[in-house]
Amino acid sequence: MPQTPHIERHFTSSVVVRDVVIGMADGLTVPFALAAGLSGAIDQQAIIVTAGLAEIAAGSIAMGLGGYMAAKSDAEHYAKEREREKREVAEIPNEEMREVAEVFQAYGLSEEETWPIVQALKRQPRNWVDFMMRFELGLEKPEPRRAMRSALTIAGAYVAGGLIPLSPYFVSETTSVALLYSVGLTLAALLIFGFVKGRFTGTRPLRSALQTALIGSAAAGAAFAIAKLIGG
Amino acid sequence: MPQTPHIERHFTSSVVVRDVVIGMADGLTVPFALAAGLSGAIDQQAIIVTAGLAEIAAGSIAMGLGGYMAAKSDAEHYAKEREREKREVAEIPNEEMREVAEVFQAYGLSEEETWPIVQALKRQPRNWVDFMMRFELGLEKPEPRRAMRSALTIAGAYVAGGLIPLSPYFVSETTSVALLYSVGLTLAALLIFGFVKGRFTGTRPLRSALQTALIGSAAAGAAFAIAKLIGG
Numbered sequence: 001m002p003q004t005p006h007i008e009r010h011f012t013s014s015v016v017v018r019d020v021v022i023g024m025a026d027g028l029t030v031p032f033a034l035a036a037g038l039s040g041a042i043d044q045q046a047i048i049v050t051a052g053l054a055e056i057a058a059g060s061i062a063m064g065l066g067g068y069m070a071a072k073s074d075a076e077h078y079a080k081e082r083e084r085e086k087r088e089v090a091e092i093p094n095e096e097m098r099e100v101a102e103v104f105q106a107y108g109l110s111e112e113e114t115w116p117i118v119q120a121l122k123r124q125p126r127n128w129v130d131f132m133m134r135f136e137l138g139l140e141k142p143e144p145r146r147a148m149r150s151a152l153t154i155a156g157a158y159v160a161g162g163l164i165p166l167s168p169y170f171v172s173e174t175t176s177v178a179l180l181y182s183v184g185l186t187l188a189a190l191l192i193f194g195f196v197k198g199r200f201t202g203t204r205p206l207r208s209a210l211q212t213a214l215i216g217s218a219a220a221g222a223a224f225a226i227a228k229l230i231g232g
Numbered sequence: 233m234p235q236t237p238h239i240e241r242h243f244t245s246s247v248v249v250r251d252v253v254i255g256m257a258d259g260l261t262v263p264f265a266l267a268a269g270l271s272g273a274i275d276q277q278a279i280i281v282t283a284g285l286a287e288i289a290a291g292s293i294a295m296g297l298g299g300y301m302a303a304k305s306d307a308e309h310y311a312k313e314r315e316r317e318k319r320e321v322a323e324i325p326n327e328e329m330r331e332v333a334e335v336f337q338a339y340g341l342s343e344e345e346t347w348p349i350v351q352a353l354k355r356q357p358r359n360w361v362d363f364m365m366r367f368e369l370g371l372e373k374p375e376p377r378r379a380m381r382s383a384l385t386i387a388g389a390y391v392a393g394g395l396i397p398l399s400p401y402f403v404s405e406t407t408s409v410a411l412l413y414s415v416g417l418t419l420a421a422l423l424i425f426g427f428v429k430g431r432f433t434g435t436r437p438l439r440s441a442l443q444t445a446l447i448g449s450a451a452a453g454a455a456f457a458i459a460k461l462i463g464g
């Protein structure tokens with residue numbers, strides 16, 4: 001199963017943007033929510049900073065390595081399916097010709113209308129395999145070396161995002177002051193991040209900004225309530 | 233940009249499995265790593281439990297709502313692109329006919345060979361639009377009501393995953409005993425989860441099991457080291 005999103009032509013930005021979005025969305029939200037939650041229960045800034053940094057380390061590595069494995073697994077999946085199509089095109093060409101025709105018949109084309117395509121593909125097995133990969137299976141050729149770059153981008157974005165809500169806890173005198181600054185700073189960061197994300201993904205920027213801020217607030221609210229209930 | 237993975241025919245399992253995998257992969261890893269990290273720095277089980285549950289609340293909501301918004305945004309993206317293709321097919325049919333031909337020319341077909349397809353599509357504008365969505369843009373029609381189901385599945389899997397590493401801290405007498413049980417329990421859970429995931433995603437199950445356990449261990453190791461460095 002392809003574990004990374006499918007890229008298509010109308011999308012004007014790059015895979016890097018997608019990875020930054022994945023890492024930063026969680027990086028801004030979860031450490032923020034955890035620190036806010038702990039602030040409601042424990043009045044010891046050192047513990048909140050420790051927990052926050054431990055979370056950033058855990059989250060960035062889990063997400064980065066997760067992205068690495070997903071990209072690797074996509075590439076292997078593609079290679080495996082390609083081998084299989086290649087074999088099928090060589091061994092059971094009639095079956096594969098029928099499959100090409102079926103792809104088009106789903107769009108209301110008759111067998112006669114698809115005939116020239118089927119015949120033309122049959123003459124060029126290599127293109128035929130590529131055609132089946134994209135049109136029968138809907139798989140895009142994965143970019144080589146994407147896995148490592150993807151891992152580092154996601155992890156880096158998570159760390160960068162996570163340090164924003166945590167930074168007030170490094171310098172503030174009391175936990176409640178730190179919480180106040182952290183909420184303000186993180187809401188601002190979520191709004192800006194959501195806005196920019198919206199511009200890249202095609203969602204209306206203002207709506208994307210509000211949605212992103214809402215996710216962060218809901219997560220932090222729930223963490224706060226739970227921590228208060230148990231620990232406070 | 234489509235934010236959810238692209239589903240294709242060779243993949244035999246369902247979207248639900250994908251969402252369970254997304255939620256549980258992080259749910260098993262991050263709360264485990266956070267609790268392990270804090271165990272290295274703080275000898276107060278109540279704080280570790282509070283932080284762990286706050287993290288589970290924050291993480292499950294952030295991931296669940298994130299999945300919800302991503303699915304919604306995919307559906308809107310699809311609807312918007314479909315409107316655009318519909319308009320283009322009606323207003324600049326010659327341009328669109330050229331685009332159909334180009335799709336096939338990339339696979340070595342000549343203009344004459346693609347001609348029957350282009351003509352047939354031209355006679356059925358509705359199928360033509362669907363054809364462009366899938367073959368020019370590579371977009372799949374999103375399933376309605378997927379967003380809410382996806383959100384609940386991801387969040388539920390995160391909570392279920394997160395409670396496994398945390399459970400020993402509820403009952404053990406000392407933090408170090410809890411940590412020991414948590415490591416054992418979570419490694420077992422990661423191996424089983426990775427194995428099952430491998431069977432569904434087509435990666436070799438044993439390798440998938442080891443990879444998944446490795447991600448969890450790396451994340452927990454880093455969190456432990458950082459927490460020890462600051463708090464211990």
